[in-house]
Amino acid sequence: MSTSSTEDLSAPNRGAGGSEEPEPIDLLGYLRNLGRHWLAGLITAVVVAALLLGYGALKGSDTVGSTWARAHVMVTLPDPRTDAQSRVLAQSVQYVMATYVAVDDNQQILQQTAKNLGDGTSVETLRASTSAFWGGGGQIIALYATGTDLQQAEKRANAYAQAFVSESAKFMPAPVKGLSPSTLTLVQQAGASPSNPSAQAGGSKTALLKSPIVSVVIAIVVGAAVMAGAELVSSRRRRD
Known part of the structure; x- marks a missing residue:
């Protein structure tokens, strides 16, 4: 037998490409x-x-709690002085409402909420238990809060709504240049409510x-x- 034949017989099994075949994975042995x-x-x-x-x-x-309450505030846009401002305001309603909802966890608002409550509730607890929601159409924003029971949830929601009205006016810009900022009014005190429709709201945080x-x-x-x-x-x- 030739030397080359001996080398062929003694060589490890190789695939078609000349590389060694991969060893099978021993899952049972690994476990x-x-x-x-x-x-x-x-x-x-x-x-x-x-x-x-x-x-x-x-x-x-x-605790954040899991009982929900909800208050409502209304956003009133400033009166336009010209037809151009009127058109811009009409087109900016959705943007204005979305902007208010986006500041629902603003530090300034939450700090004022804690002061309104006056019961030692921390800002971090309020950040987890409060939220805002606008369903589109109209100019009413729902302000939610959770608590360990309905009484606590309603108290938090009312304090949150009051802080939202007073503090947002201090930093929210006017919807149209040259006009005054929008005004917020608490139109409904807090009451029992289903959870905020927003998936990222409230105690889930x-x-x-x-x-x-x-x-x-x-x-x-x-x-x-x-x-x-x-x-x-x-x-x-x-x-x-």
């Missing part, structure tokens, strides 16, 4: 090896869960961080990630 690091994953999961649950308990005394179930799920994910990282380091050492 078995991953299990060796269960202690590190368990410790990490316990620590993360404790931290998240502790955070939720710490915030529990200053922080509620997930306070949920025990979410805390446990996050802890498990982090623990699994630590186990995977430990196995990756170990496998590299074994290859070396």
Whole structure:
């Protein structure tokens, strides 16, 4: 037998392109090896869960709540002096209303809301529990607030609406150059309400961080990630 034939027989299996065939992935073996690091994953999961649950308990005394209340304010545009201003105002209603809704978490408004309440509620709690919504058409803005019960929610919504009316007038620009700014009027005191139709409104901003179930799920994910990282380091050492 020739030398070349011997080399062909002793060479590893090669594909059509001349490269070695990839080894099959041993998923079961990987999971078995991953299990060796269960202690590190368990410790990490316990620590993360404790931290998240502790955070939720710490915030529990200053709770956002899940009971909704709503007040209404009306935006009155300035009177135009010319036909041109009248046309511009008519075209800018949607922009003006959207601009007011966009400042629903303005620091100045929230600080005044906290002062109006006078019960020690923090600005961060109000940031999570208050929101604004305009459904399009008309010039009425709904101002929402959540609380641990209806009485607290209504109190927050009224304080928020009062602050929204007084403070937004201090920084909102005139809708048309040369005219006075729009004026806001509280037209309906707070009452029980369904939740804000806006998907990002109210208690959803922080509620997930306070949920025990979410805390446990996050802890498990982090623990699994630590186990995977430990196995990756170990496998590299074994290859070396």
